[in-house]
Amino acid sequence: MGLQQTVIVFAGALAGGLVNGLTGFGTALTVLGIWLYAIPPTVAATLVILCSTISQLQTLPMIWRTIRWEYALAFVVPGVLGVPIGTYLLPHIDPKLFKIGIGVFLVAYTSYVLMRRAQMKMTWGGGVADCAVGFAGGILGGIAGLSGVLPAVWTDMRGWAKEHRRGVIQIFNMATLSLALVSHIVAGFLTRQVAVAAIMALPGTIGGAWLGAFIYRRIADRSYSRVIMTLLLISGIILIWTSR
Numbered sequence: 001m002g003l004q005q006t007v008i009v010f011a012g013a014l015a016g017g018l019v020n021g022l023t024g025f026g027t028a029l030t031v032l033g034i035w036l037y038a039i040p041p042t043v044a045a046t047l048v049i050l051c052s053t054i055s056q057l058q059t060l061p062m063i064w065r066t067i068r069w070e071y072a073l074a075f076v077v078p079g080v081l082g083v084p085i086g087t088y089l090l091p092h093i094d095p096k097l098f099k100i101g102i103g104v105f106l107v108a109y110t111s112y113v114l115m116r117r118a119q120m121k122m123t124w125g126g127g128v129a130d131c132a133v134g135f136a137g138g139i140l141g142g143i144a145g146l147s148g149v150l151p152a153v154w155t156d157m158r159g160w161a162k163e164h165r166r167g168v169i170q171i172f173n174m175a176t177l178s179l180a181l182v183s184h185i186v187a188g189f190l191t192r193q194v195a196v197a198a199i200m201a202l203p204g205t206i207g208g209a210w211l212g213a214f215i216y217r218r219i220a221d222r223s224y225s226r227v228i229m230t231l232l233l234i235s236g237i238i239l240i241w242t243s244r
Contacts, residue, residue, distance in 0.1 A: 054206065056174040
């Protein structure tokens, strides 16, 4: 790996770790648009899952006491079932169309959220809808480590508070991405190229996650929600731009 590639991988990992430590998800959304300039999509997908899992484990003690397990498990159980499907689909999807589709959705929804005046508090669907969102999130996690996208949007639509959202999103991500990592290893995606990239990325991931967790403790509920939506908006724009 050349110097330019090393710098890109490290910088992406630092940004991804910061976002993950702050929001409880977002590694893939932050780094995919950066890493794809330096490493192939299949390498980037596996590296995203590895770095995201490390970030989740690092900040878990911070949110452990606020986790509402009855809600988290409604997402986790179907999410785990969706991961192998996403892993199977990874070699068969068009990366360009995948990025454009996710990007357009993120830009449209987050633009609406950032412009609205009142917080949405939707109760439609109950636990069944939560399970469906978890299942779809698991599929996205298996494809490219994007498991947090749909739960982040859905918990915003539910109008849940900062600690409630963070607990659900982070436990869901930990479960689905840990399984996704195992699935990628079994499928043979953990190659020497991924291992070399991981050596460059993990210091940035760990340092960024620590800094993000530090900031998380000091922001209000409303600010937390806007940070998440702004992150998703920027990520959507980057996904669309890098698909050109």
